[in-house]
Amino acid sequence: MKKIALGVTSSVSIYKACEVLRGFQKKGFDVQVIMTPNAAQLISPRLFSALSGKKTAVDLFGDDDSDRIAHISLAEEISLLVIAPATANIIAKLASGVADDFLSTLYLAVRCPVLVAPAMNEAMYLHPQTQANILRLQTAGVELVLPEMGYLACKEEGWGRLVTPEKIIEHGLALLEKSESLKRRTVLVTAGPTREPLDPVRFLSNRSSGKMGYALAGEALRRGARVILVSGPTSLYPPPGAELRPVETAAAMAREVKKNLSRADVLIMAAAVADFRPADRSEQKVKKEEAPPALKLVPTEDILASLARPGGRSKKVIVGFAAETRDVIANASRKLREKKLDLIVANDVSREGIGFDSDFNQVVIIDKKGAVVESPIVSKREISRLVMDRVEVLLGRKK
Numbered sequence: 293m294k295k296i297a298l299g300v301t302s303s304v305s306i307y308k309a310c311e312v313l314r315g316f317q318k319k320g321f322d323v324q325v326i327m328t329p330n331a332a333q334l335i336s337p338r339l340f341s342a343l344s345g346k347k348t349a350v351d352l353f354g355d356d357d358s359d360r361i362a363h364i365s366l367a368e369e370i371s372l373l374v375i376a377p378a379t380a381n382i383i384a385k386l387a388s389g390v391a392d393d394f395l396s397t398l399y400l401a402v403r404c405p406v407l408v409a410p411a412m413n414e415a416m417y418l419h420p421q422t423q424a425n426i427l428r429l430q431t432a433g434v435e436l437v438l439p440e441m442g443y444l445a446c447k448e449e450g451w452g453r454l455v456t457p458e459k460i461i462e463h464g465l466a467l468l469e470k471s472e473s474l475k476r477r478t479v480l481v482t483a484g485p486t487r488e489p490l491d492p493v494r495f496l497s498n499r500s501s502g503k504m505g506y507a508l509a510g511e512a513l514r515r516g517a518r519v520i521l522v523s524g525p526t527s528l529y530p531p532p533g534a535e536l537r538p539v540e541t542a543a544a545m546a547r548e549v550k551k552n553l554s555r556a557d558v559l560i561m562a563a564a565v566a567d568f569r570p571a572d573r574s575e576q577k578v579k580k581e582e583a584p585p586a587l588k589l590v591p592t593e594d595i596l597a598s599l600a601r602p603g604g605r606s607k608k609v610i611v612g613f614a615a616e617t618r619d620v621i622a623n624a625s626r627k628l629r630e631k632k633l634d635l636i637v638a639n640d641v642s643r644e645g646i647g648f649d650s651d652f653n654q655v656v657i658i659d660k661k662g663a664v665v666e667s668p669i670v671s672k673r674e675i676s677r678l679v680m681d682r683v684e685v686l687l688g689r690k691k
């Protein structure tokens with residue numbers, strides 16, 4: 293029997309949490325309820341204990357079994373954390389990593405998918421701070437079932453009403469199903485720029501932040517895959533659970549990709565690999581007065597093209613990215629053919645607000661048959677969902 297945790301916070305719609313609990317039980321789940329101390333002021337935790345058949349957790353230090361750290365062991369047992377209803381306060385805490393009660397501490401400890409269903413007064417919901425917190429949670433990989441317009445506890449019509457328990461359960465089940473869709477698969481993702489040194493202090497590089505590749509790694513993890521993340525230098529934290537292989541140069545990235553490719557079912561090259569490196573690397577810092585008037589460059593190895601050789605790919609799904617500034621579809625289609633890819637994801641890196649270093653992107657996904665799918669401008673997390681959906685279809689065909 294799968295176990296899920298239901299976090300309940302202090303919204304007037306708290307009574308709907310009983311139906312959420314019952315709904316998951318009817319689907320065969322074992323449900324552990326966690327209430328915030330404020331929620332416990334609205335309804336007695338005993339009600340949820342009676343419904344769930346287990347003691348409702350409220351106090352971080354309430355468990356007298358001192359050998360177990362309750363929130364850590366619960367985090368390891370559950371397949372899904374649902375927070376419904378979620379107040380503006382808990383959303384703000386989760387978004388900023390505050391962990392001062394059982395529920396907010398559990399959130400930081402879980403590796404399973406998290407579903408949050410906000411409920412609050414319209415002014416609070418539409419407040420820019422709440423909206424910014426919601427966006428932050430979405431960027432961190434949390435799934436939200438956003439509230440509806442309707443009659444609110446403050447006796448006004450407006451946005452902020454908790455969605456129906458059925459909708460929450462439906463979302464939770466879909467999330468659980470997705471969280472296993474890449475189980476027993478290994479996804480190798482490259483991310484970030486490479487640095488090609490001139491001397492011990494200077495290098496040639498590019499504007500890649502790693503955000504696109506890290507978002508893809510996070511999405512693959514959420515679908516249950518083992519993820520190996522070969523990353524050039526970035527200022528990002530790897531998504532929890534990813535096996536990070538930090539590299540600096542294109543040559544090091546090529547070595548690491550080849551070393552790990554045999555165990556991967558999918559390779560996604562989102563890294564902006566340098567096409568050229570300085571022909572010479574000085575062991576000492578080059579003095580200003582000794583600097584050459586021109587730099588001699590030599591090409592780096594094209595990692596994807598080198599894998600086109602027999603034996604390099606077999607049943608694997610190979611996805612490339614194309615950073616273009618013009619003729620996006622034509623140039624990307626050429627790369628797809630020349631590098632013998634299953635899929636290419638092209639982005640126009642000359643456009644403001646997308647591509648390099650942005651949280652957003654707009655892409656064109658092209659497959660071997662020439663089918664073209666164009667996305668709107670959405671978060672890199674949304675793009676990674678689109679890409680992984682296509683990857684799953686291709687994996688199914690290669691069975």
Ligand code: PMT
Nearest residue numbers: 500501502503504561564594595596612613614615648649
């Ligand atoms: O990191 P972010 O700031 O989030 O930005 C995301 C991104 C713009 C870097 C990303 O979306 C992207 O476009 N990545 C690919 C960048 C790139 O190198 O494109 P390209 O068209 O030059 O290369 C085509 C493909 O060949 C890429 O998959 C690249 O990883 C691969 N390549 C390139 C050069 C090389 N020597 N070896 C390679 O394998």
